[in-house]
Amino acid sequence: LSVRRAESVKAYLVSKGVEPNRIYTEGKGEKQPVASNKTKEGRAKNRRVEIEVIGTRKN
DSSP: OHHHHHHHHHHHHHHTTOOGGGOOOOOOGGGSOSSOTTSHHHHHHHSOOOOOOOSOOOO
16 A cells, blocks of 8 residues: 555656655554554554655755
8 A cells, every 4th residue: 555655656757757766665554653653543544655855956
């Protein structure tokens, strides 16, 4: 599920003009939750996408 979520965000960014080869995706799913999956609130917090921008350049 986490990989599908990441790929969905990538597809959106590509549709907005970002070159696909400039986007790296990974799914961390159960390996790195930010909250417990034992509660509804925790599961909601774990349904997330984090975006990190690296190596921007001036045009």
